[in-house]
Amino acid sequence: MRGLVLAGIEDVRYRTGLPDAVVVQPTDAVVRVTAAGLCGSDLHPYLGREPVRWGVVPGHEVVGEVVAVGTEVTTVEVGDRVLSPFTTSCGHCGPCRRGLSARCVSGRLLGWGAPDAPLEDALHGGQAELVRVPLADGTLVVVPDGVDDATAVLLCDNLPTGWYAVERAGVAAGTTVAVVGLGAVGLCAVSAAFALGAATVHAFDPVAARRERAAALGATAADPSEAAATDGLRVDAVVEAAGPAPAQRFAAGLAAPGGTLSVIAVQTDEAFAVPPVLAYDRNLTIRTGRAPVRSLLDRLLPRVLAGELVAPTRVVVTDPAVPLEDGPATYARFAAREGGLVKAILRP
Template identity: 60%
Template structure:
């Protein structure tokens, strides 16, 4: 099989002749990948900011067709078109029953392996084929109304952004700020709009990304320097993850407000002291999004038109051949103007 392989910081290779994934448990499915997203989360190991095991196929955002199912899979059959959320979940454990499918006791993240562990992690989506554990409770059928770029956003960025906004407790009519305008932040603009934000402030150092935020309905788009002077708001999404973005996001949060930290964190400490947090009556929300739990609400909002798909604005490269994956990583990591979301195609 052909796929990308993570070989260490700055090194993603195209490899032919990878071992063919196969059904390993009766609850597995095999999926033929049609398109796989390249995500800011792939950049943390690539940029050496997050330790990760080498030899793993990266990628965790796949849309594809079921090829084969294990004996206990009942909800899907070969030929079904599916969304593969970025982590697996069982639907039955205590965390899943509370809706925290991101922290399923049996869950695994696609495309990432622990740096020094006996197991190598779960191979990801940037390959021709993908093994999906716990298929019945992980996969979601692709609704007919969904175009492919939107479908890929639905495996991660869009439900992640939806959940990030949900965690701020945004009430219709409130103002919101989004710090960081990659695909997650841009999706958060669309989600905040859909959830009734009255005014949206978007922040990113990259002018091209600010322009896209305006296209998606942000009222103002500012550089981080300019944003320090804006009036604080009660709902802030931190979708950048750097220490500077952390402190900017907290500084933009009004007393009694919530800063929803959706970026993967790679620093040991967060840029706020306990005293500052106390003095601002600050609520901080952190963590991986429970895509499997949140996706039905996002799909419903897309179907009814309550949520306008941001794919046309943020998926800048919907058709990158998988063999150009290493170059795609390089361009994405460099934040080249005009490059936001790239989809790799086997």
């Protein structure tokens, strides 16, 4: 099959002749990928911030058609149009039953291999023609009619993740919210905040083109380095969807006494960037963690279909149909935040 491979730092390669993904376990499904998202999380290994096994097909946001199932799979069949959350999940262990599918005891991250494990132990991802999805029954979701591929890609990760971030920040009707970092996750958080009834959303990013997108969603957008934009601003609910330590420190400073800082950016550091004295002085609650997308979709898909949560597909997905061959160049553009690229979708 054709696919991308992460060969090293800033080294994504387009390859033909990769071994086809096949059913290995009776609980697997194989999906022919029609749309695969490129995510800020793909940049951590790409830029060397997160150690991984090289030689693995990246990609954890997968939409496509089921082309094979193992003998024990019962909830999807060949021909179904499905999406896969970015982690697999069994659906019946303790964490899965508690709504924490991202911490399933047998769950795995698509498109990831441990740096010190053999290549066979890696789970190849969806930036390829075919992908093997383990635990298909507890993982895959049939895409409802009327949900387009780009929106389905947002449902694999960014939209539920943005929702999780604002929900954990305590956003409710009338809340004033701040969102720091306006990539696909931050922009989805802006949409989710309004869907939950937020009165005002203050949105921060150093990149002007990304601020304009947040403004298009109704947020009041500013450059975090502009003192006037933040002077005296104190809000009850802060979402940090940026990643770098200075962004986390900045986000904490926006919290009102008794407020909540919801850190949704992936954490790779040993310590929080929030000074304990600040956390103490603000009686701050800090929440963080991986979004349990499969669990969240049980609640969010009905809201999306009812129009209560509008997926910000047109605002977020800037590059909706990138050929697989252009994957390496698109990774480079994304990492450099060039050409207004916020969210690219590969079309194998």
